Amino acid sequence: MKKISLFFIIILYYMASINAQNADHLFMVGEAIKAPSGHNTQPWLFRISDDAIQILPNYDKSLPVVDPDNRELFISLGCAAENLRIAASHKGYAAALDISEEGIITVNLTKDASVEVDSLFWQIAVRQTNRSIYNGQMVSADTINLLKRVFDESPVNAYFYEKGTAEFDSIANYVVMGNVLQMQDKAFKKELRSWMRFNKKHQDEMNDGLSYAVFGAPNLPKFIVKPILSKAVNEKSQNKGDKKKIASSSHFVLLTTASNTCEEWIKLGIILERFLLKSTRLGIIHAYMNQPNEVSHLSAAMAETLNISDEHPTILLRIGYGEKMPYSKRMPVEKVILNE
Ligand SMILES: Cc1cc2nc3c(=O)[nH]c(=O)nc-3n(C[C@H](O)[C@H](O)[C@H](O)COP(=O)(O)O)c2cc1C
Numbered sequence: 001m002k003k004i005s006l007f008f009i010i011i012l013y014y015m016a017s018i019n020a021q022n023a024d025h026l027f028m029v030g031e032a033i034k035a036p037s038g039h040n041t042q043p044w045l046f047r048i049s050d051d052a053i054q055i056l057p058n059y060d061k062s063l064p065v066v067d068p069d070n071r072e073l074f075i076s077l078g079c080a081a082e083n084l085r086i087a088a089s090h091k092g093y094a095a096a097l098d099i100s101e102e103g104i105i106t107v108n109l110t111k112d113a114s115v116e117v118d119s120l121f122w123q124i125a126v127r128q129t130n131r132s133i134y135n136g137q138m139v140s141a142d143t144i145n146l147l148k149r150v151f152d153e154s155p156v157n158a159y160f161y162e163k164g165t166a167e168f169d170s171i172a173n174y175v176v177m178g179n180v181l182q183m184q185d186k187a188f189k190k191e192l193r194s195w196m197r198f199n200k201k202h203q204d205e206m207n208d209g210l211s212y213a214v215f216g217a218p219n220l221p222k223f224i225v226k227p228i229l230s231k232a233v234n235e236k237s238q239n240k241g242d243k244k245k246i247a248s249s250s251h252f253v254l255l256t257t258a259s260n261t262c263e264e265w266i267k268l269g270i271i272l273e274r275f276l277l278k279s280t281r282l283g284i285i286h287a288y289m290n291q292p293n294e295v296s297h298l299s300a301a302m303a304e305t306l307n308i309s310d311e312h313p314t315i316l317l318r319i320g321y322g323e324k325m326p327y328s329k330r331m332p333v334e335k336v337i338l339n340e
Contacts, residue, residue, distance in 0.1 A: 024091045025053060025109075030333050031087035034124050035273060037076035038063055039195040040209050040328050044080050047338045055081055055105040056338070065191040066182075066294055071265050074103050075315065078269015079276075081105045086118040086277075097270075103262045123277040128327055130285040131215060134248040134320035138163070139284060144251065146282070150275045156268045157311060158275070161252040167306060171252045171292070171316070174302045176239050178291025181298065183235035192233060198225045203329055213326040242289065249318035252289070256303070256311035268314055279319060286319045 025048045032055070037043055043061035047054040055077050062073055081097060084107055088095040094112040099105055139147075144160050151158040161167040182188045196210050197203040200219045203211040212218075212225055232238075255272060257264040279286060292298045293313045303309045 022048075024093070026333060026337075027091060028053060028084050028087040028093075028109075029337060031090075031121075031124050032080040032084035033330050033333065033336060034127075035076060035079035035083050036127075036129055036276070037079070038067055038072040039192070040211075041073075041076075041195065042208050042331055042336065043073045044077055044336060045338050046336055047340070051110065052106055052108045053084060055084070055107070057103055058336075063191060063195075065185070065187045070103075070262075071260070071314065072290075072294075074262050074265035075269040075272065077103065077105060078266040078271075079273040080269075081107060081266065082270040082273035083124050086121050086124065089115050089118040090121045092117075099263050099266050101262070103266060105266060120274065120277040120281065123280045127276050127280045128285075128325060129214070129287050130322065130325050131245070131287045132285075132322055132325055133244055134250070134285065134318075134322035136248050137250065137321040139250040139319060139321075143282060143284070147275065147279055147284075150278055151271060154267070154271045155258070155264060156271050157256045157258075157308075159254045159256070159306070159308070161254070163247075163250055168252055170305050171254070171302065172243070172246045174292035174298055174305075175242055175246065175289045175316075178295055178298055179238045179242060180235045181295050182291055183233065183238055189233050193230055196229055198222045198229060207329045207331045211326070211328055214328050216325070245287070246289070246318060248320065248322070250320040251318070253286075253317045253319055254306070254313055255315040255317075256308060256313050258311060260312045260314075265314070272315055283321065284319050285322050285324075286317045289316045289318055292316065 029046045033042060033044065041061040041063060043058045045056045045058045047056065057070065057073055057077060062070055067073060085095040085097065088107070088109055092111060092113065092115055093109040094115050096108045097105060098108065148158065148160065161171060197206055198212055199222050202222060203213065212229065217225060217229060255268055257268055276286060292302050293316055299313045303311060303313050
């Protein structure tokens, strides 16, 4: 009898520890998907096993027009991987990352009492892309130096261009040229519109895409908002808005890679997310101005102007200070977990 009860106690203990582990894994995936992604496509899938979580590309969510090489897709996976690693530390797991040639990220997890909790964990839910007009306050040189340290020992180069410099103005011109080219491209506009979510009902049905709310638009019936937002997708209004937004910012931050490979894009995503979380902790807000990087001849011309022609400009951000904006939505966790 004693033997049988001991057997049941062991089984119960084993099941409880499996459940706890599953809950930890689900928690980590839940934090991973708070990462940014191009057009908020959330192009990831997760495969959970006992001691690892794999992050796989979901090509159904690719953006063939704006991102034909899936470069921004893999950057987004890198951002998700960094969130996952940070969330793992919060739950007491050491996380070791492995990146395959096809861009599958395996995060190997080991419960380890000596793991140091990453203090950036608390910023995962606070970070947001903020496309508003900023308040014009400059980020101090000391703070910029602090932010630059994120890129120490990283394969990614980061350049900071302060407002008022010739380089800042040149980059602003490349953004304008990028808008002109992209807004003249019917396929680009069609793809962008297909990811716009026009009111609360539409946003809550889809849980992805670019919501009316993050652009500061009111929640109105779709038949009113759709033509207004769709009409705003043109070079004139885009450039008018972007010029104001750029003028209200403090710096451009340009991230480059050396050889434009899938592994580098993922590594760039990892360091980008760290940079975004660290700047969020410092009260700095950010938005992407990636237009010049998305048009290959503009990207090459911009690199030449900035004297970095042997590098690939990959992510361009503006940073500064301002008010918070509404948060964008995410798919429920169970929709991104592979059940095989
Ligand atoms: C690789 C990458 C490229 C992006 N490019 C742009 C861009 O050019 N313009 C823009 O407004 N947002 C861009 N974004 C921001 C996404 O639209 C944003 O992350 C997404 O809508 C989710 O919102 P959140 O960052 O506030 O969570 C980009 C994000 C990533 C990861």
